[in-house]
Amino acid sequence: MTEGNTAPRRQVPPSRIAAWAAELADILAREEAQRTTRVPYPEKTSLQYAKWQQLHKIVHATPVHVSDRLPRHEQWMAIRDYVWRAVGEREVIEWVTLQVEVARNIAAGIQDLRPRKDGPCHELLLEYVANRKRKALAVHHWALSAAETDGPPDYGIADDPAG
Numbered sequence: 746m747t748e749g750n751t752a753p754r755r756q757v758p759p760s761r762i763a764a765w766a767a768e769l770a771d772i773l774a775r776e777e778a779q780r781t782t783r784v785p786y787p788e789k790t791s792l793q794y795a796k797w798q799q800l801h802k803i804v805h806a807t808p809v810h811v812s813d814r815l816p817r818h819e820q821w822m823a824i825r826d827y828v829w830r831a832v833g834e835r836e837v838i839e840w841v842t843l844q845v846e847v848a849r850n851i852a853a854g855i856q857d858l859r860p861r862k863d864g865p866c867h868e869l870l871l872e873y874v875a876n877r878k879r880k881a882l883a884v885h886h887w888a889l890s891a892a893e894t895d896g897p898p899d900y901g902i903a904d905d906p907a908g
Contacts, residue, residue: 757806765806766831769799773834787892790885797878800832804874807831809867818848824866840873 772795779789809827811820825841832838844866847857862869 762803762806765799765802769796769803769832769834772796772799785892787885787888790881790888794878794881794885796834797874797881800834800837801871801874801878803831804867804871811866813865816848816852818845818852820866821845821848824870828870836877837870837874841870844869 772792776792776796779792807827809824811823813820815823821841821844825838825845828834828837828841847861850857851861
Protein backbone atom coordinates (compact mmCIF):
# COMPACT_ATOMS: atom_id res chain seq x y z
CA MET A 746 0.00 0.00 0.00
CA THR A 747 1.17 3.49 -0.71
CA GLU A 748 1.11 6.30 1.80
CA GLY A 749 -2.24 8.00 2.00
CA ASN A 750 -4.07 4.96 0.67
CA THR A 751 -5.83 3.44 3.66
CA ALA A 752 -8.12 1.11 1.72
CA PRO A 753 -7.39 -2.54 2.45
CA ARG A 754 -5.99 -4.57 -0.42
CA ARG A 755 -8.48 -7.07 -1.81
CA GLN A 756 -7.32 -10.65 -1.78
CA VAL A 757 -7.06 -12.20 -5.23
CA PRO A 758 -8.57 -15.70 -5.33
CA PRO A 759 -6.01 -18.48 -5.73
CA SER A 760 -7.91 -19.76 -8.76
CA ARG A 761 -7.33 -16.46 -10.56
CA ILE A 762 -3.63 -16.48 -9.67
CA ALA A 763 -3.39 -20.06 -10.96
CA ALA A 764 -5.08 -18.99 -14.21
CA TRP A 765 -2.60 -16.11 -14.57
CA ALA A 766 0.29 -18.49 -13.91
CA ALA A 767 -1.01 -20.90 -16.55
CA GLU A 768 -1.35 -18.03 -19.02
CA LEU A 769 2.20 -16.91 -18.19
CA ALA A 770 3.50 -20.44 -18.76
CA ASP A 771 1.77 -20.45 -22.16
CA ILE A 772 3.30 -17.07 -23.04
CA LEU A 773 6.77 -18.24 -21.99
CA ALA A 774 6.38 -21.39 -24.12
CA ARG A 775 5.27 -19.32 -27.13
CA GLU A 776 8.17 -16.93 -26.56
CA GLU A 777 10.60 -19.86 -26.48
CA ALA A 778 9.09 -21.22 -29.71
CA GLN A 779 9.59 -17.83 -31.36
CA ARG A 780 13.33 -18.07 -30.82
CA THR A 781 13.63 -20.67 -33.58
CA THR A 782 11.07 -19.40 -36.08
CA ARG A 783 10.66 -16.35 -38.25
CA VAL A 784 8.17 -14.05 -36.60
CA PRO A 785 7.49 -10.38 -37.39
CA TYR A 786 9.05 -8.11 -34.79
CA PRO A 787 5.72 -6.50 -33.76
CA GLU A 788 4.42 -9.98 -32.96
CA LYS A 789 7.47 -10.66 -30.78
CA THR A 790 7.12 -7.36 -28.95
CA SER A 791 3.41 -7.97 -28.42
CA LEU A 792 4.18 -11.28 -26.75
CA GLN A 793 6.89 -9.67 -24.60
CA TYR A 794 4.45 -7.01 -23.44
CA ALA A 795 1.85 -9.70 -22.64
CA LYS A 796 4.50 -11.55 -20.62
CA TRP A 797 5.32 -8.49 -18.53
CA GLN A 798 1.62 -7.76 -18.01
CA GLN A 799 1.12 -11.26 -16.61
CA LEU A 800 4.24 -11.01 -14.47
CA HIS A 801 3.04 -7.70 -13.06
CA LYS A 802 -0.39 -9.15 -12.23
CA ILE A 803 1.14 -12.12 -10.44
CA VAL A 804 3.76 -10.17 -8.49
CA HIS A 805 1.21 -7.53 -7.51
CA ALA A 806 -1.39 -10.09 -6.42
CA THR A 807 0.99 -12.27 -4.40
CA PRO A 808 2.98 -10.02 -2.09
CA VAL A 809 5.68 -11.69 -0.08
CA HIS A 810 6.65 -10.23 3.25
CA VAL A 811 10.24 -10.60 4.40
CA SER A 812 11.45 -9.68 7.86
CA ASP A 813 13.36 -6.41 8.01
CA ARG A 814 15.51 -7.99 10.73
CA LEU A 815 17.18 -10.34 8.26
CA PRO A 816 20.37 -9.18 6.53
CA ARG A 817 19.54 -7.56 3.20
CA HIS A 818 21.01 -10.39 1.12
CA GLU A 819 18.84 -12.92 2.99
CA GLN A 820 15.79 -10.77 2.30
CA TRP A 821 16.63 -10.85 -1.41
CA MET A 822 17.26 -14.62 -1.22
CA ALA A 823 13.73 -15.07 0.13
CA ILE A 824 12.42 -12.94 -2.73
CA ARG A 825 14.44 -15.04 -5.20
CA ASP A 826 12.83 -18.21 -3.83
CA TYR A 827 9.42 -16.58 -4.20
CA VAL A 828 10.16 -15.49 -7.78
CA TRP A 829 11.41 -18.96 -8.65
CA ARG A 830 8.18 -20.55 -7.37
CA ALA A 831 5.61 -17.94 -8.35
CA VAL A 832 7.02 -16.62 -11.63
CA GLY A 833 9.88 -18.70 -12.97
CA GLU A 834 10.87 -16.10 -15.58
CA ARG A 835 14.61 -16.09 -16.29
CA GLU A 836 15.15 -12.31 -16.52
CA VAL A 837 13.40 -11.62 -13.21
CA ILE A 838 15.33 -14.41 -11.47
CA GLU A 839 18.61 -12.99 -12.82
CA TRP A 840 17.69 -9.49 -11.62
CA VAL A 841 16.86 -10.72 -8.13
CA THR A 842 20.06 -12.81 -8.05
CA LEU A 843 22.00 -9.63 -8.88
CA GLN A 844 20.30 -7.92 -5.93
CA VAL A 845 21.46 -10.78 -3.67
CA GLU A 846 25.06 -10.40 -4.87
CA VAL A 847 25.04 -6.63 -4.50
CA ALA A 848 23.57 -6.87 -0.99
CA ARG A 849 26.29 -9.38 -0.02
CA ASN A 850 28.98 -7.09 -1.41
CA ILE A 851 27.61 -4.08 0.41
CA ALA A 852 27.49 -6.09 3.66
CA ALA A 853 31.15 -7.03 3.07
CA GLY A 854 32.05 -3.37 2.61
CA ILE A 855 32.33 -3.45 -1.18
CA GLN A 856 30.33 -0.53 -2.47
CA ASP A 857 28.37 -0.77 -5.70
CA LEU A 858 28.65 2.15 -8.10
CA ARG A 859 24.95 2.10 -8.92
CA PRO A 860 22.62 3.64 -6.37
CA ARG A 861 20.35 1.13 -4.63
CA LYS A 862 16.97 1.87 -3.17
CA ASP A 863 16.03 0.93 0.34
CA GLY A 864 12.63 -0.37 1.23
CA PRO A 865 10.73 -3.62 1.18
CA CYS A 866 12.16 -6.04 -1.37
CA HIS A 867 8.75 -6.97 -2.76
CA GLU A 868 7.98 -3.32 -3.55
CA LEU A 869 11.32 -2.99 -5.36
CA LEU A 870 10.59 -6.18 -7.31
CA LEU A 871 7.16 -4.85 -8.21
CA GLU A 872 8.72 -1.57 -9.36
CA TYR A 873 11.24 -3.46 -11.53
CA VAL A 874 8.49 -5.54 -13.16
CA ALA A 875 6.32 -2.46 -13.72
CA ASN A 876 9.24 -0.63 -15.35
CA ARG A 877 9.94 -3.62 -17.62
CA LYS A 878 6.26 -3.70 -18.56
CA ARG A 879 6.38 -0.01 -19.50
CA LYS A 880 9.54 -0.58 -21.53
CA ALA A 881 7.98 -3.56 -23.32
CA LEU A 882 4.94 -1.45 -24.21
CA ALA A 883 7.15 1.37 -25.53
CA VAL A 884 9.15 -1.11 -27.64
CA HIS A 885 5.92 -2.62 -28.95
CA HIS A 886 4.58 0.80 -29.95
CA TRP A 887 7.86 1.55 -31.69
CA ALA A 888 7.76 -1.80 -33.52
CA LEU A 889 4.21 -1.16 -34.71
CA SER A 890 5.15 2.31 -35.90
CA ALA A 891 8.27 1.06 -37.67
CA ALA A 892 6.33 -1.73 -39.36
CA GLU A 893 3.78 0.78 -40.68
CA THR A 894 6.34 3.26 -41.99
CA ASP A 895 9.11 0.95 -43.19
CA GLY A 896 7.02 -1.93 -44.44
CA PRO A 897 7.47 -5.52 -43.36
CA PRO A 898 11.19 -6.37 -43.32
CA ASP A 899 12.59 -9.88 -43.17
CA TYR A 900 13.16 -10.29 -39.43
CA GLY A 901 14.93 -13.65 -39.45
CA ILE A 902 15.63 -15.75 -36.40
CA ALA A 903 16.51 -13.66 -33.36
CA ASP A 904 19.11 -15.94 -31.80
CA ASP A 905 20.74 -17.13 -35.02
CA PRO A 906 24.38 -15.97 -34.86
CA ALA A 907 24.80 -16.67 -38.58
CA GLY A 908 22.32 -13.91 -39.28
